[in-house]
Amino acid sequence: MQTSPENDLVTIEEAAAMLGTTTVNILMNLKRNLLQGQEIDGHWHVSKASLAAHGGDTKAAVSKPLCQRSTCGSCGQH
Numbered sequence: 001m002q003t004s005p006e007n008d009l010v011t012i013e014e015a016a017a018m019l020g021t022t023t024v025n026i027l028m029n030l031k032r033n034l035l036q037g038q039e040i041d042g043h044w045h046v047s048k049a050s051l052a053a054h055g056g057d058t059k060a061a062v063s064k065p066l067c068q069r070s071t072c073g074s075c076g077q078h
Contacts, residue, residue, distance in 0.1 A: 009037065009045035018051055 010018070012026045015035070019026070026046060029035040036050035 008048050009040075010048060010051070012037075012044050012046060015046040015051055 012023045012030075015026045015037075016023045026035065027044065030037050030044060030046065035046050037044055037046040039045075
C-alpha cells in the first residue's frame with residue numbers, strides 16, 4: 001500500500017478500501033470528526049491511528065454513528 005508523504009496518513013481511496021466503504025463515506029466521516037485526517041495539496045488523507053481505532057469491524061464502526069442520527073440520510077431509514 002502506498003502511503004501519503006506523511007507516514008501516518010493514507011489517501012481516502014486507501015482508507016475506503018481498508019474499511020470496505022466508499023470515498024464519499026470517508027469524507028463524510030472526516031467532516032463529522034469520526035475519522036481524523038488532513039488536506040495536503042488539495043487531497044484529503046486519513047490518519048492510520050484513526051482507522052485503527054475502528055478495530056476489526058471497521059465497516060460497521062464507520063457506518064453505525066451516521067445511521068444513529070435522525071437526519072443522516074445515508075442509510076435510507078430516516
